[in-house]
Amino acid sequence: MSRIDRSLGSAVQMTMRLIYPPRCLGCGGLVESDFGLCAACWSDTPFIGGVVCDGCGAPLPGGQRGETAHCDDCLRYPPVWARGRAAMMYAGQGRKLVMALKHGDRHDIAAPAADWMVEAAEPLIEAGMIVAAIPLHWRRRVKRGYNQSALLSRAIAKRLKRFDVIDQPDLLQRLKRTDSLEGKGREERHAILCDAISVTPRHIAKLQGRPVLIVDDVMTSGATFSAASIACIAAGAGSVSVLALARVGKAS
Structure with missing residues (x-):
């Protein structure tokens, strides 16, 4: 120029x-x-910092930043994926931003959100990993007009070009339209999502042995991430990590 x-x-x-x-x-x-x-x-935005659970990204009291620790829930119910992080808690301004991105057609939020998520995900990033999004069922996708998780995953992949990541927002597909998970307990959420997500057939060869980073807007019980991780592992992926813009606080 x-x-x-x-x-x-x-x-x-x-x-x-x-x-x-x-x-x-x-x-x-x-x-x-x-x-x-x-x-x-x-x-008013509850960004997560300090010591976090290496499994789900929940903030933990005490300790030193960078140390590896796990919350009680992840010790009791070890997640399917290897490691997980979230940029903020799903409360206050964090919840407002997620809702605006998800239901308010606020695509402009994806770019700054990706910056916050990349910072949180720094320990998870591996060279050559596939960056994928939690999929929407096609009917919900048509109704909403976009997949907010795919907006985030694409923006994140763009920021991780130096790691030669593969931007594959459609790596996964939603096989069935599931009932709303709002108000459901942990076991019920996992049951509803059982066999609901699979790897898109045309991407299976690309997946073999590669690390994967699965991106979503919110982590609650981890049921959606579990279903997606199981699908990736079953299809031959290497290590699977998960990343959310926000995570719901755990009951004490």
């Missing part, structure tokens, strides 16, 4: 900022940079 082209590009960006100044993703107020949160919304 020539110096003239760069100058023209900068001028266009400055003009666009004057016409369409950056807005907070949460409240819509003015902010200094694109895809940002204002101070109030940032403080």
